[in-house]
Amino acid sequence: MMTTEIPSDAAARSNVPEMSVSELSFSLKRTLEETYGRIRVRGELSRVKVAASGHMYSDLKDENSVINVICWKGTLSKMDLQPEEGMDVICTGRISTYPARSNYQLIIEKMELAGEGALLKLLEERKRKLAAEGLFDPARKKDLPFLPQTIGVVTSPTGAVIRDIMHRLDDRFPRHVLLYPVLVQGQGAADQIANAIRKFDMIKGTDDLPRPDVLIVARGGGSLEDLMAFNEENVVRAAAECSIPLISAVGHETDTTLIDFVADQRAPTPTGAAEIAVPRRADLIARLSETSQRLFTAMSRHIEVRKDRTENFSKRLGDPQRLLENKTQKFDNVTQRLSGLFERRLSAARERLVRYSAQIRHPQYLVNDAQRRLEDRVSRLPQIGARIVGDHKTRLQNVAGLLEAYAYTNVLKRGYAVVRDEAGKPLGSAKAAAAHNAMSLEFHDGLVDVHAAGQDAPPQPSPQKAKPKKKAAPAKKQDSGSTKADQGSLF
Amino acid sequence: MAQDTKNISDLSFEDAMAELESIVRNMESGDTKLEDSISAYERGIELKKHCEKKLRDAQSKIEKITINDDGAATAEPFDQEE
Numbered sequence: 001m002m003t004t005e006i007p008s009d010a011a012a013r014s015n016v017p018e019m020s021v022s023e024l025s026f027s028l029k030r031t032l033e034e035t036y037g038r039i040r041v042r043g044e045l046s047r048v049k050v051a052a053s054g055h056m057y058s059d060l061k062d063e064n065s066v067i068n069v070i071c072w073k074g075t076l077s078k079m080d081l082q083p084e085e086g087m088d089v090i091c092t093g094r095i096s097t098y099p100a101r102s103n104y105q106l107i108i109e110k111m112e113l114a115g116e117g118a119l120l121k122l123l124e125e126r127k128r129k130l131a132a133e134g135l136f137d138p139a140r141k142k143d144l145p146f147l148p149q150t151i152g153v154v155t156s157p158t159g160a161v162i163r164d165i166m167h168r169l170d171d172r173f174p175r176h177v178l179l180y181p182v183l184v185q186g187q188g189a190a191d192q193i194a195n196a197i198r199k200f201d202m203i204k205g206t207d208d209l210p211r212p213d214v215l216i217v218a219r220g221g222g223s224l225e226d227l228m229a230f231n232e233e234n235v236v237r238a239a240a241e242c243s244i245p246l247i248s249a250v251g252h253e254t255d256t257t258l259i260d261f262v263a264d265q266r267a268p269t270p271t272g273a274a275e276i277a278v279p280r281r282a283d284l285i286a287r288l289s290e291t292s293q294r295l296f297t298a299m300s301r302h303i304e305v306r307k308d309r310t311e312n313f314s315k316r317l318g319d320p321q322r323l324l325e326n327k328t329q330k331f332d333n334v335t336q337r338l339s340g341l342f343e344r345r346l347s348a349a350r351e352r353l354v355r356y357s358a359q360i361r362h363p364q365y366l367v368n369d370a371q372r373r374l375e376d377r378v379s380r381l382p383q384i385g386a387r388i389v390g391d392h393k394t395r396l397q398n399v400a401g402l403l404e405a406y407a408y409t410n411v412l413k414r415g416y417a418v419v420r421d422e423a424g425k426p427l428g429s430a431k432a433a434a435a436h437n438a439m440s441l442e443f444h445d446g447l448v449d450v451h452a453a454g455q456d457a458p459p460q461p462s463p464q465k466a467k468p469k470k471k472a473a474p475a476k477k478q479d480s481g482s483t484k485a486d487q488g489s490l491f
Numbered sequence: 492m493a494q495d496t497k498n499i500s501d502l503s504f505e506d507a508m509a510e511l512e513s514i515v516r517n518m519e520s521g522d523t524k525l526e527d528s529i530s531a532y533e534r535g536i537e538l539k540k541h542c543e544k545k546l547r548d549a550q551s552k553i554e555k556i557t558i559n560d561d562g563a564a565t566a567e568p569f570d571q572e573e
Contacts, residue, residue, distance in 0.1 A: 143493050146505035148546065157555065157569070166553060174551035179569055181555060199556065209566045284504070285546055291511055292539045298518035299532045308527055 025099040032104055036095035041067070041106060042114050045087045050076075056083060060091060060106060067409075068105035078187030080228050085120075088114040112225070113446055119224060127258055130233070135240045136261040140305040142245040144265060144276065145213045147284075150176045151277055152212030152244065154196040157181035161218050161270045164215040166275035173281040178212055183229075184219040190232035193217065197246070211273055214277050215242065218260060218270040227333060230257035249273035412444035499537050504545040511538040 019027070021199045043060035050056045054073030059066050070090060071083070083089070092110040097103060113119040129138065151169070155161045162179060169175050180196035183189040183290045197217065205211030217239065219230065227237060239246055240262045248263035260266040267273035408418065419427045420440045427433045433452070441448045499507065514535045518528055555569035 032522045082529075146503065152556075162553075166551065168553050174549045177551075177553045179553060179555050196556075199558065203564055209564060281546060281549055284508075284542075288508065288511075288539065288542050288546065291508070291515055294515045294519065294534045295511070295532065295539070298515060298521075299528065301521070302518065302523075302525065305521070418500055 022099070025097070025102050028102065028104075029097045029099055032095045032097055039094070039106075040090055040092050042088070042090045043067075043087060045069075045083055045089055048085050049082050056108075057084065059087075068103060069108055070105050071108040071111070071222055075109060078126040079092065079111060080186065080189075080225065081113060083111060088118045089112050119228075126231070126233060130236055130258065130262070135236065140240070140263045142243075144245045144247070146275060147173070147279060148175065148213030150178060150210040150212045152178045152180065152200040152215040153218065154180045154182055154193055154200070154215065154219040155270070156184045159220060161220050164269075164271045165216060165218065165274045168271045169278060172275065172276040173284075175278060176210065185222065185226045185229055189229035190235050193229055194232070194234040194238035197235070197242050201244055212244055215244050215246045216249055216267075216270070216273045216277060217246060217263070218267075218273055220252060220270065221255065224255075227251050227255055227257050230259045232258075235259055236262050247273045247276055303429065371471045409444060412442065418442040474485075499534075499541045501537075502541060502562045504542055507541045507545070511542065514538070517541055 041060060044060040046061050046066070048056065048058045054076070056071040056076050057071075058069050058071070060069045061067070071079075077084075081087075081089070089111050090113075091106060091108045092112075093106050093108040096107050097106055098105065113122065134140070153162060153165060155165075157179060160199050161184075166177065168187050169177065178200075180200060182192040182196050185195070197215065200212055200215055203209055203211045217230070219227065227250055230248070236258045239248070239259050245264045247265045248257070248259045249267040249272060250257045250259060253268035265274050265276055412418070418441070419433060420442060421427055421436045422438050422440075424440070427436065427439065433439065437452050439450050439452070441450055502510070508534045517523060518531055518535075532536065553569050554566035556564050557567055558564055
């Protein structure tokens, strides 16, 4: 009702033809698409979002304006560039609208970085990031094999690169080459290259498919954009993770891509990669031949030296015949001396026999001799006997004289007497005398028997009569008090 | 020499060459025993043969890697266009 009324009302007010919203929307869509069917717009990507469908929705803006941009999944996947927030890009595409909302947007068909400076800046940042992860660390770099058996090459199957590599390998050292054909630029190139590196690394090695000893990742020269695949992160990471030593050879000498930093060795060109990969066969043959020659020479010299030495020694060893003659002569000489010696020994023995025989005497002679000596001794015997007896007699008289001189009887002559008991045994002390009653006194002119007086009457004559006793008594008194006490009890 | 026990056929060209050169240097120094120099010489000759074999077996061959449906890599002849 309303729609019929308003147009009729509007129609009444103007002659502008009445349109439905849909008509307008589609008209606008047509106009925009015709007018802006192919445009290039430069701006900064913002609010980049890839939907689950795989389409990318984003804004493209400059200082003052913003426009929605869409990149369909199919286009996105084929693009060299991975859209990132804040990227300064030039988008090629067309303007379209979404009639349901009457929004207009830029449908991207191609996207490139705005200018080489921006691309370089991007690469610089990526390089810094990967370096910070240690991917370019020199310590990670592996040694290349001296002489690889199999070489894996990742490059385009068409074009000069594989041909150059094969030519140079054939010049230097023909080898078994496994080519992994890949796109080296454009959509999907980076993924293919990264995949090829990983697939090579996965080869276990069989007779049919040997594991490469070294990899060459190569591409011919091109613009910075052409070489972009070798700057992609997944390629760099695949190269870093690869356990087979890897040579990068991308572009010309002056071109540097990020894979060059991570490769174990960088070759300036694909041809250069072949030179790095294999030694020159002719050089090796020459070296082997020279070494073999030295081996022969050294061995010959060894033998020569020993031969000389042997000859030298053999000369010094002398002629065995002569040696034998010398020995024979010496033997004869010794033999001769031996027989002479025997003769001499025999005659000497004979002489001694004669000499000793002459010295032997008749036993009768010995008996006579002994008889004579016996008679001689017997005749001297009486003299000797008289002399021996005389001697002893003299000595006896001397000794008897001495004995006489020392006799006690001489002492008695001077007035002393010896006290004896009943048995005639001498008593030397008063103590000994006290035990006896009957005693005798011997004087020089005879014996006198005496009897001891009573116990209380001391014998009067004893001090005078027995002078030795008297002498002994005072000595005892002076000696000790105990004797005095004994004496006291005696009196 | 510790390498004496190592099987020559397992040696790389580089290792075989290095050992051969070391044998030659030793023999040239002249102070090895005759028996030792004979066995060293014999080993040197074996190493030389091995190196020659490695050098002889130098033929160019190029194959292309293709990936099967099950993801396995195989090699097949590659026609190189000139």
